[in-house]
Amino acid sequence: MCTAVRYLDADGHMYLGRNLDWAFGYGEVPRVWPAGARVPYQFMDDAPAAHAVIGMCIDYKGYPMFFDCGNDAGLAVAGLNFPGYAEFPAEPRAGATNVCAFEFPFWIAANFSSVDEVEAALANTVIVGKSAGEGLGVSYLHWIVGDSQRCIAIEQTADGMHVYDDPVGVLANQPTFAWHMENLRTYITANNAFPQAATWGIAELAPFGAGAGMRGIPGDCYSPSRFVKAAYLNANYPAKAGTKDNVARMFHTLGNVSMAEGAAAMADGKFEKTIYTGCFEAETLTYFFNTYDDPTIYYASISDALDAAGVVAAAGATGAAGATGAVRSTDASGAAAGATELITPKLKRFDPRTD
Numbered sequence: 001m002c003t004a005v006r007y008l009d010a011d012g013h014m015y016l017g018r019n020l021d022w023a024f025g026y027g028e029v030p031r032v033w034p035a036g037a038r039v040p041y042q043f044m045d046d047a048p049a050a051h052a053v054i055g056m057c058i059d060y061k062g063y064p065m066f067f068d069c070g071n072d073a074g075l076a077v078a079g080l081n082f083p084g085y086a087e088f089p090a091e092p093r094a095g096a097t098n099v100c101a102f103e104f105p106f107w108i109a110a111n112f113s114s115v116d117e118v119e120a121a122l123a124n125t126v127i128v129g130k131s132a133g134e135g136l137g138v139s140y141l142h143w144i145v146g147d148s149q150r151c152i153a154i155e156q157t158a159d160g161m162h163v164y165d166d167p168v169g170v171l172a173n174q175p176t177f178a179w180h181m182e183n184l185r186t187y188i189t190a191n192n193a194f195p196q197a198a199t200w201g202i203a204e205l206a207p208f209g210a211g212a213g214m215r216g217i218p219g220d221c222y223s224p225s226r227f228v229k230a231a232y233l234n235a236n237y238p239a240k241a242g243t244k245d246n247v248a249r250m251f252h253t254l255g256n257v258s259m260a261e262g263a264a265a266m267a268d269g270k271f272e273k274t275i276y277t278g279c280f281e282a283e284t285l286t287y288f289f290n291t292y293d294d295p296t297i298y299y300a301s302i303s304d305a306l307d308a309a310g311v312v313a314a315a316g317a318t319g320a321a322g323a324t325g326a327v328r329s330t331d332a333s334g335a336a337a338g339a340t341e342l343i344t345p346k347l348k349r350f351d352p353r354t355d
Contacts, residue, residue, distance in 0.1 A: 001272065002080040003226045003257045004068075005234050005250065006146035006169040009283075010241040014148045016076035017250040017279035017288075018068050020056075021259045023270035028056050030278075030287050030298075032305040032343040033064055035072065039110050042130055043098035049110035051075075054287045054302045054345070056278050057106075060132055064342050066105040070280030070287065072302055073113035074148060077105045078171070078278075079141040085174050086140035087158045088129030097125045101139050102132045108145060115150040119163055127156045144171040148282060153177040169234050172227035180227045187228055190217050192236045221264040221272070226257040243281060244352045247288055250279040251297065261292075288350060297350040305345035 004018035020028075033039070035052040040063060055069025068078035092098035099107050104127060112118045129138040142155040144166060151166040155177060164177045172180065195212035198205045217232050218225035233253045240246050258274040265271050278289040285302040 001173040001221075001223055001226070001259075002078075003230050003254060004078045004080060004144045004171045005230055005253055006076075006144060006151045006166070007234055007237070007249070008148060008239070009246045010239040011283075012148055013246075013281070013283035014074060014076070014146055015246050015250055015279060015281055016068075016070065016078065016144070016146045017254055017277065018078040018080070018144075019254050019258055019274045019277050020067055021272045021274050023266060023268075023272055025275045025291075026058050028058050028067060028276070030054065030289060030300050030345060030347070031057050031059065031064055032300070032302055032309075032345055033106070033110065034306060034309070034311045034343065037341075039106065041103060041107070042100050043092045043128065047111075051110055051113070052285075052302045052306060053106065053109040054285065054300065054305065055105070055109070055280065056276065056287070056289060059342055059344075060136075062342060063132070064106055065102050065132060066109070068278055068280070069105055069109045070282060070285070071109040071113075072285055074282035074285075075109060075112060075114060075118070075145070076147070076280040076282065077108045077143055077145045079105050079139070079143050080171055081140070081173050082142040082155065083140045083174065085157055085176060086142060086155065088127050088138065088140070088156060090129055092128055093126045095124075097121065098128050099125060100128050100130045100132070101141060102130075104141075104143065108143075115145055115147045115152055118145055119152060122154065122161060122163055125161065127161075142171070142177070168231040170227055170230045172230070173223035175224075180224065183224055184228060184231060187216060187232065190214055190232055221259050230254075230257050243284065243286075246281070247279060247297065247350065248352065250288075251277060251290070298347040299350050300345035300347050305343050308346060309341075309343045311343075 001021045006016040033053045036048050038046050039049050040046045051071035053069050053071050055066045057064040057066040070076035151169045153164045153166045155162045191213035195207035254277050259272050261271045261273040273292050276291045288299040290297045
């Protein structure tokens with residue numbers, strides 16, 4: 001399963017991160033798609049990306065199947081498992097914008113600048129349950145989308161599309177987002193204050209130390225438990241300024257809801273574990289991540305990746321959202337040279353002492 005968190009730093013800059021929990025990985029690595037490069041769609045005309053996009057993805061025959069990603073406007077999205085609740089029609093609906101479930105995160109990041117724009121577009125959008133290719137199933141997901149102003153959760157169920165304001169900046173797995181928010185009322189007495197001494201009869205009872213206010217906050221791997229704990233931590237973490245402290249915040253918060261191998265078996269008997277933790281920083285357009293087997297945090301930025309690939313800003317490279325984008329250096333004919341290639345950025349180690 002998975003958990004995602006979104007918050008603002010002390011200066012109002014957004015961070016959105018997630019754990020991807022499963023029994024195995026899919027060969028995913030961070031990649032970048034340049035603005036202006038044409039994006040192929042199953043049920044829409046191919047169109048140039050309005051925004052450069054960075055995130056964790058699988059390169060499936062040149063198509064970036066993003067698990068989570070952010071764009072050069074500071075908008076980010078992550079998809080989380082939602083089986084038993086997500087329902088997608090097998091065929092497109094006439095008159096609607098039809099987006100395949102596997103296309104959905106990339107469609108959002110490539111085309112929109114804000115949560116408001118995404119929500120407006122979803123009024124006439126249908127998520128279609130079409131596989132990306134032979135032998136690949138349909139991913140039954142729901143999504144968290146955030147920018148510096150808002151955060152929403154998106155679910156398509158049997159009764160249609162639902163877009164929820166997400167005031168806690170958290171998403172986990174099933175059941176529905178509305179259920180998770182209702183469930184938080186169970187924990188409204190939880191607090192981070194130092195406990196006071198109490199008198200029971202004539203007995204004077206002193207606290208053992210800090211943390212008594214958190215008693216009752218769950219710590220198991222179950223989806224409702226992870227939602228509650230992530231929401232509590234996200235609500236109470238002190239606002240910090242700067243990259244170093246906010247990357248630390250993300251990885252410590254998601255570390256509190258990560259999955260250790262052996263803790264929770266899936267239906268097939270395989271154990272889930274946190275395959276990777278990823279974090280998009282909107283101010284610097286940087287993607288940070290680590291993996292289960294390597295806790296070192298690595299990062300890459302959109303600007304560094306585009307510079308290394310020879311992509312330059314170019315007027316007129318616009319996509320569905322109408323924003324000016326970028327293309328690779330052009331050849332003598334004026335055509336963008338290799339602009340549709342997915343870029344695998346050079347990774348750097350994150351050192352909080354110097355970065």
